[in-house]
Amino acid sequence: MDISDLQARQRFLVRQKLTLMGNRYVVTVAEPDGSEGEVVAFAEQKRLAFRERVTFYTDDSKRQVLFAFKARQVLDVGATYDVTDASENVIGLFRKNFAASLLRSTWHLQQPGAVESAGKERNMFVAVLRRVWNVIPFTDWLPFAWPYHFDFTAGDREVMSVNKRFGLRDSYVLDILSPDVDRRLAMAQAVGLDALQSR
Secondary structure (H helix, E strand, O other): OHHHHHHHHOOOOOOEEOOOOOEEEEEEEOOOOOOOEEEEEEEEEEEOOOOEEEEEOOOOOOEEEEEEEEOOOOOOOEEEEEEEEOOOOOOEEEEEEEOHHHHEEEEEEOOOOOOOEEEEEEEEHHHHHHHHHHOOOOOOOOOOOOOOEEEEOOOOOEEEEEEEOOOOOEEEEEEOOOOOOHHHHHHHHHHHHHHHHOO
């Protein structure tokens, strides 16, 4: 799927695949019935990297890079992640607001020529429950199954949302409500919400 076709889509599904070598993510177009359609990106996060980097490919053959995101800093709880296209031109960035995220995870999404949007967890109770879950002994190998949601807004305008589906496998619905948002940037942020949430 070329960039113009990708930009015309409004709903995507993001599914995590756990492997021994690191986290992998498959991004597909969402069909009208909610099922997975065409694969538009395959992402891979390497484990134990000094500087976090996730590369998105056109498919699981990993022959063609679609885009990537990379942390500017080596270790930083409020790190900024630059999103670049296949030629390594910056198409936007996202960063975690560490202070605001102590109780309710909050991210900022920036795209050149567009108003910055902020995304935070929709439900405070679920946000606190996730934090409690993370400190209970022996739960680090058991995923948090309850759904949680992030809403991104620019002022009063809704930009996009990321909704985790109920289940033991991490699976998300990405809805892009603004036609101006670069779909690659939105997909990077959606994967980042899963891959970087504990940082």
